[in-house]
Amino acid sequence: MSTLYHTKVTAVGGRGGTVRSEDGLLDLQLALPTSLGGKGGATNPEQLFAAGYAACFGNAVIHVTRGKTEKVKDGDIVVAAEVGLSPNASGGFVLSVALDVTITGLDQASAEAIVAAAHAVCPYSNAVKGNIDVKITVTTR
Numbered sequence: 001m002s003t004l005y006h007t008k009v010t011a012v013g014g015r016g017g018t019v020r021s022e023d024g025l026l027d028l029q030l031a032l033p034t035s036l037g038g039k040g041g042a043t044n045p046e047q048l049f050a051a052g053y054a055a056c057f058g059n060a061v062i063h064v065t066r067g068k069t070e071k072v073k074d075g076d077i078v079v080a081a082e083v084g085l086s087p088n089a090s091g092g093f094v095l096s097v098a099l100d101v102t103i104t105g106l107d108q109a110s111a112e113a114i115v116a117a118a119h120a121v122c123p124y125s126n127a128v129k130g131n132i133d134v135k136i137t138v139t140t141r
Contacts, residue, residue, distance in 0.1 A: 015044060036085075046083040046095070053124040054081035057099060060122035064114055072114065076104040097134045104141040111140045 008022040013030070015038070020027045030045070032038020058079040065071045084096040103111045115138045119125045128134060 019048070046085055049095070050081040050083040050097075053083070053097060053099070054079040056124045057081070057101070057118060057122050060118035060125070061101070061103065061114055064117040064121060070106060070110055070114075072103055072106070078102040095128075095132050097128065097132055099134065099136045100139075101136060102139045102141060106140055108138070108140050112138050 009019055009026060011017060011019045011030075015030055015032045017030055018028065019030060029042040031040055031042035033044055034040040058077045061077050062072050062074065078101075080100040082098040082100070086094055086096065088094045101115050103114070106114070115136060119136065125134065
């Protein structure tokens with residue numbers, strides 16, 4: 001199978017450093033959050049992961065409705081991703097994810113079926129399957 005897209009981002013200095021993509025479009029300072037004893041004031045890996053997951057999952061919802069009578073358009077889908085960082089039993093850390101998915105223009109049952117299908121095709125969902133607890137809430141407007 002051929003790769004559809006690839007990118008490269010380099011991190012320098014860990015959580016207190018910088019991240020920069022090879023094309024320069026992403027170029028950010030990082031900081032340990034104040035809740036973890038850091039100075040805050042800049043983004044962190046968990047925020048970046050949440051942003052990527054939310055955007056990708058929203059597009060997966062749009063994708064699974066292509067060719068169906070009930071389509072979800074760009075403006076009809078809102079995904080809020082909450083990423084948590086917790087210690088694990090072996091002295092390391094684990095992530096948790098909660099996705100709050102809101103879809104406009106669908107009934108609840110249709111929205112839930114579409115979100116389940118999106119969860120099966122989303123690259124982030126597939127990447128974390130079996131490794132990160134993901135809770136999904138679906139609401140409609």
